[in-house]
Amino acid sequence: MVCYYNETRQNGQTNLLRMNTRQILLMLSLTLLSTLFGSTVMAQEPISPIEVPEGLDSSKIELGKKLFFDPRLSRSGWISCNSCHNLMLSGTDNLVSSIGHQWAQGPINAPTVFNAVYSISQFWDGRAVNLTEQAGGPIANPGEMASNHQLAVEVLQTIPGYVREFSQVFGGERITIGMVTEAIAEFERTLVTPNSRFDQWLLGDENALTEQEKEGYRLFKLTGCAGCHNGPAAGGRAYQKMGSFNRYETENPSVGREAVTGVRQDRMRFKVPSLRNIELTYPYFHDGQVRTLEEAVDTMAWVQLNRKFSENGNDKVVAFLKSLTGELPRIVLPILPPSGPDTPPPQPFE
Numbered sequence: 001m002v003c004y005y006n007e008t009r010q011n012g013q014t015n016l017l018r019m020n021t022r023q024i025l026l027m028l029s030l031t032l033l034s035t036l037f038g039s040t041v042m043a044q045e046p047i048s049p050i051e052v053p054e055g056l057d058s059s060k061i062e063l064g065k066k067l068f069f070d071p072r073l074s075r076s077g078w079i080s081c082n083s084c085h086n087l088m089l090s091g092t093d094n095l096v097s098s099i100g101h102q103w104a105q106g107p108i109n110a111p112t113v114f115n116a117v118y119s120i121s122q123f124w125d126g127r128a129v130n131l132t133e134q135a136g137g138p139i140a141n142p143g144e145m146a147s148n149h150q151l152a153v154e155v156l157q158t159i160p161g162y163v164r165e166f167s168q169v170f171g172g173e174r175i176t177i178g179m180v181t182e183a184i185a186e187f188e189r190t191l192v193t194p195n196s197r198f199d200q201w202l203l204g205d206e207n208a209l210t211e212q213e214k215e216g217y218r219l220f221k222l223t224g225c226a227g228c229h230n231g232p233a234a235g236g237r238a239y240q241k242m243g244s245f246n247r248y249e250t251e252n253p254s255v256g257r258e259a260v261t262g263v264r265q266d267r268m269r270f271k272v273p274s275l276r277n278i279e280l281t282y283p284y285f286h287d288g289q290v291r292t293l294e295e296a297v298d299t300m301a302w303v304q305l306n307r308k309f310s311e312n313g314n315d316k317v318v319a320f321l322k323s324l325t326g327e328l329p330r331i332v333l334p335i336l337p338p339s340g341p342d343t344p345p346p347q348p349f350e
Contacts, residue, residue, distance in 0.1 A: 046226035047234045049199040050115065050192050050276070050326055057186055059169050064187030066334040067180060072159070073152050074145035076101060077346030081138070081184065085113040087331055090280035091191065096288035101146035108254050109288035112281045114328070115274050117189045119236035124270045124286045126239060127260045131185035136177060149177040155344060156180070161337020193277055193326030201323075209323055216320030219313060223305065234275035234324060242268045242286070245306040248299075252287035279322045293318050 067073065071080040084098040084106075085091050091112035093099075098106040108124055116122065122134035138144040139152050147155075156162045156175050166175045169183065198217075200208035209217075220226065229235045239257055242248045248268070257266035270286050283289065284296040297317055301309040309317075339345075 045202060046221065046230040047198070047202070048232050049202050050194040050196070050232050052194055053117070053189055053192060056189055057169075060183050060186040061190055062187075062334070063165050063169050064183035064185065065331070066162075066165075066336055067184050068187055069334055070336050071346070072155055072339070072343070073139055073147060073180075074101070075147040075151070076348045076350070077344065078348040079145050081113075081135075084110045084138070084144070087113075087191070087329070090114065090277055090328075091116075092281055094282060096283055098144070100144045101142065104143045106143065108252065108286050109283065111273065112277065113188055114191050114193050115233045115236075115276045117192065118231060118233035118274070119271065120238070121271060124254065125256050125260050126271050131188050132181045135181035135184040135188070152180065153177055158340045158342040158344075159337050160340050165337070191329055193328055196276070196324050196326035198320075198323040199326065210319065212316055212319045213323045214320075216316035216318070217323075219317055220320055228272045229275050235272040236274045238272050239266075239269045240272050242270055243303045246303045248303045250285075250287045250289060252289075254286055256286075275321060275324055277325050277328075279325055293321060297321075 068081040071078050071083075073080065079101065084093050086093050091114035092110045095110070097108060098110045100106055111124065116131060116134075120126070122128040122131060123137070128134035128137055136149060140148045153175050156166075162175065163173070166179055167173060170179050197208045198213075201214075220229075228238060228240055231237050242256070255267050257269040258264065260266075278284075279293055282293070283291045284293070285299075290296045290299055294314060297314050298309050301307045301314075
């Protein structure tokens with residue numbers, strides 16, 4: 001969950017007391033380290049640079065890339081993973097909620113797939129423990145791809161090119177849903193966005209950030225925002241309540257972690273979103289209610305910290321957040337294997 005600092009620090013003492021212990025200790029330690037050693041002490045910063053993944057299976061990646069773009073995994077033969085997590089945009093679709101089977105309106109804003117590998121779980125409510133489990137969810141969701149795992153595998157089994165490639169990658173003659181989701185997840189592990197200007201600064205280039213961006217980052221740390229937004233993805237490593245200080249007003253019916261755990265205290269607790277490439281992943285929040293980053297900052301200042309942000313403070317934090325935009329992966333679109341005589345034809349209107 002995003003939290004921001006009001007540069008005027010109104011009621012600062014009150015809000016400090018309402019932070020949790022982890023946030024207070026992190027805030028104090030980061031402030032001290034910055035004072036003593038400067039901002040180049042990368043090892044002590046709460047956000048770490050994005051690194052290009054190593055040790056992945058190249059043949060599995062190529063198979064997973066084909067499956068990611070292949071609409072034949074859906075019941076209609078028209079919707080693919082890329083439909084909602086568009087790699088030509090920002091790893092999402094920039095819609096309030098995604099369009100599913102028969103133009104169904106999705107229940108929640110689609111999170112970006114970029115840097116998802118760094119998250120403790122997948123989906124806003126964390127119902128999938130990893131990328132492999134997440135990859136199987138939309139296939140069988142009636143409001144998304146509207147197929148089921150058995151049918152999806154049966155369709156792939158009618159495509160000779162896939163039968164050969166699965167055999168080469170996994171061995172054996174039969175395709176399983178576990179192979180499908182494992183291959184998609186392996187491809188998704190490559191979808192990271194390194195070399196942002198902020199990362200360049202972390203690695204020692206003092207000129208990579210402007211003074212305004214550096215001041216924005218200092219404000220970001222000083223208020224304890226890094227207690228939630230930390231690690232390589234600047235988020236994705238914890239769950240937080242949406243509206244910690246003031247109620248967040250929304251018409252979206254999603255209840256967050258409560259839907260997974262059944263615990264009332266988990267109501268409106270969502271996985272903390274990544275701030276990487278945040279200027280590209282609008283609209284914001286689980287309900288897609290906010291279109292601009294400036295408004296998102298003001299909204300979070302109020303619902304998370306009970307503050308009214310000064311215009312100058314807002315500008316600084318927004319400037320810092322934009323420095324987190326990295327290099328999007330350059331992806332060569334795959335050539336999908338042609339359907340076989342028994343492959344169901346696309347039926348997008350049924």
